Every structure is written in structure tokens, then in C-alpha cells.
Amino acid sequence: MAARSRNLLLGFMIFCTIFSLVSSRNMVVPVYSNSLEADENSTEYYIDQKNPDWELMKNRVKVKGIYMTGNTVGYQERFNKLIDLVKTTEINAVVIDVKDDNGLMTYSSELSDVQFTGANKNVRIKDINAVMKVLRENNIYAIARIVTFKDRTAGDKYANLAVKNTSGGIWRDRHGMSWLNPHNRESWDYIVDIAEEAAIKGFNEIQFDYVRFPTDGNTKIIDYGASAVGKSKAEAIAEFLSYGRERLSKKGVVVSADVFGLVTTTKDDMNIGQHLESIAKSVDVICPMVYPSHYGKGSYGVAEPDFEPYKIVNRSMTVAQDRIAAMKEVNRKAILRPWLQDFTASYLPKYKRYGPDEVRAQIKATYDAGAEEWLLWNAGNKFTAGALNKE
Template structure:
């Protein structure tokens, strides 16, 4: 995939019609991936297996088969269709935006700390009523919290962000700003949101954008920001470890979204993501393994988007290989899979995704002993008639 194609994916994601917000292939990751194809980096070297048994704070939880739900959908009329979908199928969970991709807290909160640092916008007009509805329909509730991509927090508190030489807040090519993972105040702010979500009744917190900005190594020395002697990889894994420790008393699971490629390549030092180090400190890991995000040659496929079974099976093989050495610290593997058509890839490079393509992805997961998954469609329009297993 060349840079132009990567930018097209970013654009499509920004239009809300395609891929998971943090599932786009960055230039940095693309470079890593290209080298990894020839290096066969699938050894998962993590030392000897752990012997300590890790307990699951949600032992009674179902095998999660869920969908992504925006705050707009959760607080609007589309929720009727989505609840009906879960009532009539094997789907049983919803991942709902509680702090979204811009940094808005998506419901009304009276928490003074959250109001001071963040910007509550009641897209979900009555959060208690929503939670009651989820409980009534036996829907497992997962709160999605976007962490270090936070334009709202960056603008309100520039000292927490990455700043240019003139003191202005840095933005990426899509006009988005990040805050520094080195700043513990940022950690505690996001964990406070997670704690409130737990008190509202969410059973799991799913942290997204647990990373530095894409291509950060190219600007790490030119931007001004809070930093320490820790590497980017270490500070990201430390945040995840800290978050899980802070949330443990509340009896909820902690999960993290991560690039699907991360299972097949060495650590992405530039953005600070190490698949194994992050996975060790979570209850659930959710690699974004959309077939549309793999390029020619991956898992022996000329066009991975047209080979959903082959692509998903290959990605899960790499995921197991990477995580098996963790022993009892190996988290639940619950991938994000594709329920959208990646038409921006251009003629001949994509398939129109429907019932067959979705079922093929699920079949691949089952064949690789992965029985949990999440469906991504940015507009929350999910394919009808799919047999979920």
C-alpha cells in the first residue's frame, strides 16, 4: 500500500463510512510492515511462560459478539434498529462511545474533574435510561474511551499536548491533536472517565488510541511536550498497567484496541505500541484485523480484501504465536472484523462486503479457536441476514 492509498483510507475513515478510527494504516506502520514481510518476525519471543494465574474480573461474562455503536446512535432513533438486531441474532454486546474520537464526553456528567478538563456533550441524552435498556435486553455493555487522541483536551490545556515551536498545538493532517502519554494527568483524566463508566454499569472499558501520533518519531525532537527518560513503548505499556490496577477494585474488564498488523511485526517504536507488552496488562486485546487493511502478499493473498477467510485466519495464527508465550497472562483475543466495503481501495482491490464475507471472517476465527469478535461499521449500518456463530 503506498502513501496515497494510506491517505485515502484515512480520508474514508474521517468521512465516517469505512474503517475503525484507529485502524488506518499509518506511514510509519506501513514501513515497519514492509520490512517485516521479508523478516518473518512471528516468533513472539517474550521469555519463559508465566505461572501466576490471572483472574478474570468478569467470569460470568458471555462470549462477546458485539457491534460498535456511536454516541449519536446510542442516543438516537438508530438504537431501536441496533437493539432489535441483537434481540434477533447471536450478537450480545455493544461497544459505545463514552469519550469519542474528538475528545467529547458523550453524556451529561456532574463530575467536576471531567467538566474541568473535558467537554461533556450529551449526545446520549439520558445515560441511565440507556443502561437500563441494555440491561433489559441482556446486552453486554462496553464503554469505548479514546485516550491520547484528544483534540478537546489539547485545545483546553495546551501544556498537556504536543506543541510547535511557536507554542501552538500541533495537529496532524486531518486536523486532530494528541496529548502526551508521558503526562500522568492525562492518564488520570481518562481513568476517571472509565471509573464513572463503571459506576454507570459498563462491564468493560475499551481503551482506543493508546499510542503516540502516527509518524511521531519524525517529529519527536521538534515538538514541545512533557516527557521522561522512558521509551515510548514503555510509557504506553505502563499506562495500560496503571489503568488496569486502578480499575481492578471496580470489577470490570480492561481491553485495548491495537493495530492488526502488530501481531505480525516487531514493536512499532514510533507510536509506542508493543503487542505483547500491552496484551500482558489487559483482560481483552482487540486487534483490528480488517482484510481491507492488509496489502498484496499478506498471508499468501494477492488481494487480502477479497480473501476474508484467508486473511483473518493468517492474522489469528500470528496473534496466537505472538501471545502464547504469555501463558496464563494471555488475554482474551477479541478481534475487530470488517462489516464495510472498502471501495476507496479502487477497482479490483476490494470486495463488496455482505453476508458471505462476514461469515467467512467468523468461520476463520472459529477455525483458529477464537470465539469472540466485534463488528465495525462507522455508520452503524450492519449487514442483515448474517448467521453469527
């Protein structure tokens, strides 16, 4: 009896061993090492997963945001005041300058190419890690604004990346600014490297601004070089954004692009490379700058657009929403999140002073058009608290 029991036990153990070996064939298991120091870039420890879905890593929220310059973030009192605004109202996101309109970094970059250009001079945010800690602790969605191709700092230092004139020199716009060449893939890498560094710092989203070709100045003498042959401006911009999203998705961040407000209703690329449907295939979010003050008299049948904020925003957003919805063949396409006007355009010959009613009218126009997110723009970072719902 005892012998029989031992034989049964032995048989059961053999069966379990065989079953375990067979079952484990389809398992992904860690490969352990004797080393106590793990290299985070090593493939020694884990078997690679095939075709991971990076979309699952992205922190998607319904953004209601405001804009902050590097100066504001670097000045503790002003920064704290805006954080209080976020904590006490419906605002849940901030857009922070990372690379500004001059191509300068707002915090010190560790990238050698950026250091070489001198873009780290006079950084305004002395401790970006402390800033990100405040945002995390207050559950604030962080968006890094990167001025893309308008970059006098890198353009002057890296002439091979800059837009050229027909004489072979660096082309400059009417303000004397050089631009990075949107057709040049080395320019792409300079920009996306900065974006990746921002993602590593903790930003949830990368927002590319000035993601277009230059318009101001004598554009007739521009020579974009051999890389532009056979490629349209719209194709170049869309390919850059697709390239940026491909790299940045692996960091788990959302990618957005700012576009002119008229892009929402113009069928072509306005000769700047911004074509709505093309960009909608290349990013997660499109942010049209639908400031009523920026529309000419008579736009959409409105005599004075600055005086009719609801009509201008609603018309722009409704058309854009319909155009993107009509892209039936596209599996993944961008959502719309407009930049709204929270400033008074006193530079206009005839203007309207913007307050709570005008700002809220634009927010309502956005919702009525079917969009669910928005951003407020004020260059001086002085926002109309009375336009915002309290939390």
C-alpha cells in the same frame, strides 16, 4: 441431685462461652454503628479484606458484539433497531462511544475536569441511565469505547497535557488535531477518571481506542518532554494500560485495548507504542483491527487482501494466538477479540463488496485460529444481519 445438675449446666455454659471466644479470633465480623445513615466509603462498618481478588467481580462472557456511535444510541428509533438485532441473533454485546474521536463526551459527564474542557457540549445521549437499563434488562454486555490519546478537546484546553512541538507549542497532526501526551501521568488520570465514571454508570468493560502515539503529520518535531527520557513508547503504553486496569479492576470491569491489525504479526511496536506481548500483560482483552481492506497488496502473500477476508483474518489471528500462547512466564495475559470488517471499502481503487459471505468468512477465520470472541465494525452502524446466526 438438683445442685449437681445446676453445676453441670453452669460448667457447660462456661465451656461454651470460652469456646466461642477462642473460635471467634479468626472471624471477620461487621462493626456496627448507632448511625442510621451508612457512608458507603466508610471503613467503620466492615473490616477490610486483605488483597481481594477483583478478577472474581468481572463479568466475563464470550463477546459477539457490534459498534454504536453516540448518535445512534441517542436516536431512539436507530437504537431500538439495533437492540432488536441483538435480541434476534447471536450478538450479545454492544460497544458504545463514551469519549469520541474529537474528545467529546456522548453523555454528560459529572467530572469537573471534563466539564472545564467543554467536552459535554452537544451530548447525543441525553439519558445514559435509561440506556444502561435497557441493556441490563436484555442481558446485553456493555462496552464503553474511549478514544484515548487522540483528544483535541482536552488537548486544546489543557496545554500541559498535550503533545508539544519543539518550539513549545501544541503539536497538531495533519488534520489539526491535538493529542494528549502518553508519557504524561496527568493525561492518564484524565482518561481513567472518565473510564471509572463509565464503570459506575454500569458498563461491563472499558475499551481504550487510539491507545498509541500519533502517526499522522510531522512527528519529527514532537517533544514529549522530560517524562519521556529513558522510556520507550511501548513501555509508556503498557504502563498506562496497567495503571488503567489497576484502577478499573476495583470497579469490577474488564479492560480492553484496540490495536492496529499489523500489531499481530509485527515484532516491534511499529513506533506507535503498540507491542503485542507488552499489551498482553497489561489488559484483559486485545482487540486487533484486522480489517482486510486495511492491508497492503501482497500482505501474507495475498495479492488483494480485501478480496480474501478469510486468509487475512486467519493469518493475523493465528500468529497472534501463537505469540500470546508462547508467553509461558506470564500468569495473567490477555485474550484476543478481533474487530472484523462489516463494511465495503469503496474508497479503494479495487475493492470487494462485503455481504453475509465475507463477514461470516472472517468469523470462521477467527474461530479457526482458536479465538472465541469478535466484534463487527461499521462506522454507520449498518450491520449485515444475514451474516449472523439466529437465536
